[in-house]
Amino acid sequence: MPDVMASAGAGAHGVTEDMLLPFQIESLGLRGRMVRLGAEVDAVLTRHDYPEPVARMLGEALALAALLAGALKYDGVFTLQIQSDGPISLLVADVTSDGHLRGYAQFDADRFAAAAAARAQSGAGIDRSVPGLLGAGYLAFTVDQGAHTDRYQGVVELTGATLSDCAHTYFRDSEQIETCLKTACERVALPEGGSIWRAAGLMVQRMPAEGGGGSQADRIWQSLTEDEAEDGWRRVVILTSSARDEEMLSPALPPPELLFRLFHEDGVRVFEPNSMTDRCRCSRERVSAVLAAQPRAELDDMKEPDGCVVVTCQFCNRAYRYDDADLDALAEETPRQ
Structure with missing residues (x-):
């Protein structure tokens, strides 16, 4: 797969929207994905009359599903599903191996309105948290590659304030892979007036060095001491967490440029992006x-x-x-x- 070094102002093969961009921080043995969704996620979210916090949560679920699916090798459908006892009782986001996205949310309108009214009366802002919108429940990841293959499924309880927190728990407890995740979804104003939903996500994982030492990356990774590797990981986690929502969502900031801003000191390399398309499979x-x-x-x-x-x-x-x-x-x- 062709690659280019990220540099300030550079685009990834001219594509900056509705795509998944793989990257590596080679000097530290880390791999990552960044997803940026514009018109495609807006189409998904505006088909239904969702309250804004519901639409925002579904947009983040779509970004998270794209990130997780992009880290896997599969031929079929990756599904992220949340079932819970909160005002939002069901969230579904799935991504095919061809990059086709779809998603929907089920929510109790009366319960949602009552909770929003109670917070407004108390002077509190809109609750965007997982406990407030989803309550207690579970998050499931499923990979379905067809009728004649085994389905892979991972399940974790909803733990934390955000969907990213819940995914962190899964990777920590079930996969034992150190993972840093950040997602964002907001309605962004357009220069010509109006607004559009946008969503984005950033994921970095600390992978074990591959055996054999054949590649230059292997040799660099294996040359790190335990302290160097640990310090590097902590630095990358801090840098990933420092990315502001407006930076992740801004159409004026191409993803390679954002990655360069965050990780240039450690040598970030971006690869060919994969397109993401709003496409339902119903017929x-x-x-x-x-x-x-x-x-x-x-x-x-x-x-x-x-x-x-x-x-x-x-x-x-x-x-x-x-x-x-x-x-x-x-x-x-x-x-x-």
């Missing part, structure tokens, strides 16, 4: 297959006042309509048992 064929498996009486009970069965995709909000003629056709196409 009329898939919906028809589900409906065809249902008894006709149940389908009749599902009819709207206009006499049609309407199935709406939770992810992209696309509605599929079936009138009596469509339902009859499904019944005729279904093999008799």
Whole structure:
């Protein structure tokens, strides 16, 4: 994979938006990913009438899913799912190995409004924390590579103030990989007026040196003393944490330039970016297959006042309509048992 050294003002192959950018801090044996989402995450979040804190949490979940998926080698779908007992009861964000994103949130509107009103009455600001919006629950990571392969799943309780905190807990307790994560999502004003949702994430991991010592990076990594490696990791964690949300989200600051600002003293190298695209996997064929498996009486009970069965995709909000003629056709196409 071609690589370029990050330098001030440099773009990554001319792409600065809706992409995942791998990088290495070679002198310290560290690898990382930065994701920057603009129009694609805005399309996902604006399809639904989410309150702003809900949209922000889902945007951060999409950025986190992109980061975690980008660190894996897989051919299929990586899914981040949160189930909890808070005002937001479900968050789902998934990323295919082709970089196709989708996500949705389920929330209790009445409960959310009551909590927001109570905080406003007390003079408190909007609660954006995991305990306040999600409550108690769990975060699950799933890699699905098809029907004839084993599904990988990791599960961790929701622990910490942010989604990044929860992911830290997973890597620390389940993978034993030292990981530093930071995500951001905000509605950003446009110069011509209006605003757009933007999301970003930054992840650095401390990986063990590879065996063999064949590459220059291996030789450098293996030459570090334990104290040098530990000091370097602590420095990178501090630098990663110092990245401000506005820097991570700014369209005027290309990701390679931000990485250069943060890590230039240790020699950061960026690689070819991977594009991220808002694309749902729903289709009329898939919906028809589900409906065809249902008894006709149940389908009749599902009819709207206009006499049609309407199935709406939770992810992209696309509605599929079936009138009596469509339902009859499904019944005729279904093999008799």
